[in-house]
Amino acid sequence: MGMKILLIIPAYNEEQNILKTYNSIINYNKKNKANYDVVVINDGSTDRTEEILIENKINHIKLINNLGIGGAVQTGYKYAYKNNYDIAVQFDGDGQHNVEYVKKIVNPIIEGKVNFVIGSRFIEKDKNNFNSTLARRIGINIISFFIRLVSKKKIYDTTSGFRACDRKIIEEFQQDYPLEYPEPITTVEVIKKGYEVSEVSVKMNERVGGKSSIHSWKNLYYMINVIVSIIIVGNRRYK
Amino acid sequence: MSINLRLGLVAVSLILLVITLLILKKGNMPVKYSLVWIFSSLLILLIALIPNVFSWLSTILGFMTMSNMVIGIFIFILLMITIVLTVIVSGQRKKITLLIQEVSILKKRD
Numbered sequence: 493m494g495m496k497i498l499l500i501i502p503a504y505n506e507e508q509n510i511l512k513t514y515n516s517i518i519n520y521n522k523k524n525k526a527n528y529d530v531v532v533i534n535d536g537s538t539d540r541t542e543e544i545l546i547e548n549k550i551n552h553i554k555l556i557n558n559l560g561i562g563g564a565v566q567t568g569y570k571y572a573y574k575n576n577y578d579i580a581v582q583f584d585g586d587g588q589h590n591v592e593y594v595k596k597i598v599n600p601i602i603e604g605k606v607n608f609v610i611g612s613r614f615i616e617k618d619k620n621n622f623n624s625t626l627a628r629r630i631g632i633n634i635i636s637f638f639i640r641l642v643s644k645k646k647i648y649d650t651t652s653g654f655r656a657c658d659r660k661i662i663e664e665f666q667q668d669y670p671l672e673y674p675e676p677i678t679t680v681e682v683i684k685k686g687y688e689v690s691e692v693s694v695k696m697n698e699r700v701g702g703k704s705s706i707h708s709w710k711n712l713y714y715m716i717n718v719i720v721s722i723i724i725v726g727n728r729r730y731k
Numbered sequence: 732m733s734i735n736l737r738l739g740l741v742a743v744s745l746i747l748l749v750i751t752l753l754i755l756k757k758g759n760m761p762v763k764y765s766l767v768w769i770f771s772s773l774l775i776l777l778i779a780l781i782p783n784v785f786s787w788l789s790t791i792l793g794f795m796t797m798s799n800m801v802i803g804i805f806i807f808i809l810l811m812i813t814i815v816l817t818v819i820v821s822g823q824r825k826k827i828t829l830l831i832q833e834v835s836i837l838k839k840r841d
Contacts, residue, residue: 555835559828567832574836671828 495578495602499594500568501532502561503585507540510585514550517583520591528594531571532585535564559671566669573666580665581656589654593694597656600690607687608661610647610679611654611694631715635676638719642726643683648691650676661687673718680722685730732782732797740779747772767812771805 499517503510510532517530531551534541536558545552553567565582572580579598583589589611597609614632635650653675657665661682670677683689751768754760778785778801789800 553835553839555831556838557831559831563828563832566828567835570832571836671824 496529496576497527497579497581497594497598498529498531498568498572498575498577499581499583499591500565500572501530501583501585502535502564502568503532503537503541504535504558504561504564505537505539505541506585507537507544509587510541510550511544511548513583513585513587514548517591520594524595526595528581528591529577531568533564533567535559535561562669562671562674565674566665569662569665569669572662577662578659579656580662582653584653588696588698590695590697593654594656596694597654597692600692601656601658605688606690607658608682608689609656610649610652610689610691611656611696612647612649612652612691613694613696614648615691615693627711631711634715635718635722638722638726639676639680639683642722643680645683645689647679647689650679654694654696657682670721673714673721676718677721677725680725681730684726684728732786737779737782740775744772744775744779747775767808771808774804 501510501513506513514530514532517528520526521528529551531553532545534545534552534554536555542554544550545554553571555564555567559567568582569580579601581594581598583591583594593611597611600606600609614629632648632650636647639645639647639650655675664682664685665678679689747768751760751765751772755762755765782797785800786797789797792800794800794803
């Protein structure tokens with residue numbers, strides 16, 4: 493043990509959830525004698541997110557300009573790299589992810605079995621689990637099909653933002669990380685580069701507060717972008 | 732090609748050239764990026780001065796009229812310029828992202 497673990501929490505206008513999310517991690521640390529460090533990446537929020545972070549002395553980086561999810565998360569990986577963390581976990585600030593499962597997704601890395609772990613909603617079928625909408629599940633399955641096509645590996649939850657990676661992957665990500673649609677693209681990249689990837693089952697909560705901006709044309713645009721990206725990345729040659 | 736059209740082309744060519752040179756003089760564009768505009772204006776001038784050569788070329792290449800070929804050439808040039816610009820903008824976006832990230836990490840108070 494004795495591994496330094498960092499939770500990277502990207503936050504854009506999360507004034508309603510960020511403190512709750514942070515407190516859940518601190519409480520978990522106290523109860524379980526864990527020591528997960530936290531860095532919140534405030535991606536140019538225009539609401540009270542920054543004030544809440546300062547008032548509560550939460551370790552955070554305030555981006556001087558909005559970068560979007562990819563650029564924000566990458567800032568977290570750069571921070572993890574510069575501060576010599578062994579494991580970095582991507583964790584949503586909107587209450588969708590549950591800190592109880594962090595242990596489960598970092599364990600395969602601590603045991604040295606894999607480099608990259610994806611927290612997946614779809615491995616174990618469970619009616620109580622929040623599996624998101626039908627349309628979204630179909631989209632995720634289509635992405636899954638294309639990832640399998642180019643990498644020969646079946647990934648169930650292709651858009652999960654609940655992921656853990658070891659030092660090697662932290663180094664890869666701090667160097668190069670897609671600005672858009674990072675989850676499916678980095679999954680393909682990591683597999684293509686020959687790293688060990690595994691998926692473990694987690695439960696996710698339905699988003700509390702904030703709103704999911706699901707719009708059908710936007711989704712079609714998203715799907716086209718992701719599929720083309722997967723095919724391009726899948727046909728790159730890494731040494 | 733009618734004399735009116737040829738005069739028009741000469742005017743367009745000169746306007747394009749003058750605009751490019753003015754921008755260069757102000758230092759708002761590196762010479763590297765201006766070359767494509769200067770060559771475009773010279774090409775327009777060439778078409779106005781020796782239309783017979785282009786008319787012959789358009790027949791050989793199978794265009795119905797010479798103007799179709801000219802329009803085709805310029806659409807192609809503009810598409811190429813747009814692609815190059817997209818690459819330049821994407822490269823700059825990467826650099827700006829890196830700058831924002833590094834500056835934000837440096838500004839962080841522990």
